[in-house]
Amino acid sequence: MLRSCVSRLRTLAVLRGQPGVAPLPAKDPWSPRRSFSSEVIHMDLSLPNPSWNEDMRLLFDQFMKKSEDGSWKHLPSYKSKFTQRTEDIKIYFPDAKLMKEKLSQAQLFPRSLEEGLGFEYAMFHNCVEDRIVCIFQGGPYLQGAPGFLHGGAIATMIDATLGACAIVAVGVAMTASLNISFKRPIPLGSVVVINSQVDKVEGRKLFLSCNIRSVDEKTVYSEATSLFVKLDPKTRLT
Numbered sequence: 001m002l003r004s005c006v007s008r009l010r011t012l013a014v015l016r017g018q019p020g021v022a023p024l025p026a027k028d029p030w031s032p033r034r035s036f037s038s039e040v041i042h043m044d045l046s047l048p049n050p051s052w053n054e055d056m057r058l059l060f061d062q063f064m065k066k067s068e069d070g071s072w073k074h075l076p077s078y079k080s081k082f083t084q085r086t087e088d089i090k091i092y093f094p095d096a097k098l099m100k101e102k103l104s105q106a107q108l109f110p111r112s113l114e115e116g117l118g119f120e121y122a123m124f125h126n127c128v129e130d131r132i133v134c135i136f137q138g139g140p141y142l143q144g145a146p147g148f149l150h151g152g153a154i155a156t157m158i159d160a161t162l163g164a165c166a167i168v169a170v171g172v173a174m175t176a177s178l179n180i181s182f183k184r185p186i187p188l189g190s191v192v193v194i195n196s197q198v199d200k201v202e203g204r205k206l207f208l209s210c211n212i213r214s215v216d217e218k219t220v221y222s223e224a225t226s227l228f229v230k231l232d233p234k235t236r237l238t
């Protein structure tokens with residue numbers, strides 16, 4: 001509760017442009033801003049928090065409702081069971097113990113900023129159509145052109161959503177190429193919907209696409225196509 005209040009106050013301070021409100025840099029690269037008490041490690045960061053605006057909450061509730069009959073599934077965040085695939089770590093990383101240790105200290109990039117300041121999002125998997133919808137609210141630290149999201153932040157959310165779509169479909173896969181068409185600027189603080197799908201699978205290659213739309217679906221902000229490659233179990237990552 002206290003953490004949420006502090007986060008909100010900091011968000012407001014940043015939006016008002018008050019000096020000296022940026023979070024202090026971490027002591028070392030592996031020292032995350034979020035503390036790693038056992039409570040935090042198991043925290044699902046894809047659940048509503050006080051920084052979410054009304055659109056974000058309404059959409060989240062709508063998708064949770066749709067999930068009741070099992071046709072949709074809410075995907076919990078990085079620190080929870082969804083991506084803790086120990087067997088994958090053993091297959092792809094030569095020093096699985098070291099990698100597991102690093103994973104326990106690291107955070108998925110879009111989940112690294114304090115609540116409300118950066119990437120607030122939740123993903124839902126349509127189990128019947130095999131596609132993923134991400135609802136996303138971009139905070140004040142993601143500004144590019146004044147009042148709008150930075151293209152790199154948009155690309156990050158596109159990559160994260162397409163990545164989740166690929167991983168749900170085939171397991172561990174990495175982005176080989178990503179092509180984005182930015183059609184309209186996305187207002188900072190607004191909520192957008194990212195619709196992603198697997199278009200084609202050829203061996204280890206997955207061709208995916210997505211678009212980003214406004215909540216009322218009237219504005220198409222971006223469109224993207226990508227190639228993900230399912231990792232070859234014979235090729236270990238170094």
Ligand SMILES: CCCCCCCCCC(=O)SCCNC(=O)CCNC(=O)[C@H](O)C(C)(C)COP(=O)(O)OP(=O)(O)OC[C@H]1O[C@@H](n2cnc3c(N)ncnc32)[C@H](O)[C@@H]1OP(=O)(O)O
Pocket residue numbers: 075077078083159160161163164167173174175176177203204205227229230231232235
């Ligand atoms: C909810 C949580 C979800 C979290 C999601 C997070 C998502 C984040 C995803 C990322 O951002 S990953 C980070 C950015 N990507 C990378 O760092 C990948 C760097 N590249 C590589 O490691 C390798 O190039 C790669 C694994 C992509 C492919 O290497 P491989 O050795 O497995 O593939 P190989 O060279 O054998 O090629 C396999 C096929 O893919 C094709 N291919 C590979 N790279 C390509 C490329 N870049 N462009 C086009 N085609 C490519 C290649 O031509 C070939 O086609 P064919 O089978 O038809 O011959």
